[in-house]
Amino acid sequence: MTDKSVNTTEQQKKIAVKDLNLFYGEKQALFDVSIDIKEKEVTALIGPSGCGKSTFLRTLNRMNDLIDGVKINGKMVIDGEDIYQTNDVIKLRTKVGMVFQKPNLFPMSIYDNVAYGPRMQGIKNKAELNKIVEESLRGAAIWDEVKDRLKSSALGLSGGQQQRVCIARAIAMKPEVILMDEPTSALDPISTLKVEELIASMKKEYTIVIVTHNMQQAARVSDKTAFFLNGEIIEFDETNKIFSMPSDQRTEDYVTGRFG
């Protein structure tokens, strides 16, 4: 019985990071980061500017590979596979999608933006593409707002709508993990709320890791929170605990607004 529950916990562990260090040239930006991220949970990464949140987020789908002079050591295991030992980065980035701070839609129609990835994967069948586009836009809670203007330019949408289309574009690739780097920092409060509701509903299907500067947002959308400081994880726990009863004084100082 006990063994079974241990196994179940292991299975739910989507991402296991152990002693991860990252250097930009000579400068070390992440120090012995270890964290286990469970399947279908929302994990928030918080901490003051420059503490390594975005750097860490990018290690999860090897986006840092695109930066010259980056060196990484340690273990980053997703679904049992060390992602730094594989050569198939395209497959990794399909499984681990990303949404950026500012909506970054292509200057093409809403439909073509969402169909872009599936087309690149070789899907040409019109009915199949239609289905993916509709499902993805529905999944991103924007279908009703755009269903009558799918052929219009995506850049004609409001910022908040564009960000939800970006989320639809990520969903269209059928990812399992979605990384979000301050996805609402460029949005107004109403659009922010919509995206937050969307994130909360998406965890039924996806494992989500989100960087946010907004403490209320972390408290509202996440199950677990990791507090970063100077490239280290100081504390990682249930979000409720981090915000109400943190174990480390530095976490408490940060979440109560004493610094950062």
Ligand SMILES: Nc1ncnc2c1ncn2[C@@H]1O[C@H](COP(=O)(O)OP(=O)(O)OP(=O)(O)O)[C@@H](O)[C@H]1O
């Ligand atoms: N491409 C890069 N080259 C060199 N140093 C970098 C690069 N990107 C980030 N850094 C440095 O790594 C450290 C961590 O930066 P990172 O952007 O990960 O922090 P952050 O916590 O996400 O900050 P913010 O909240 O301001 O976005 C900082 O000292 C930053 O200057």
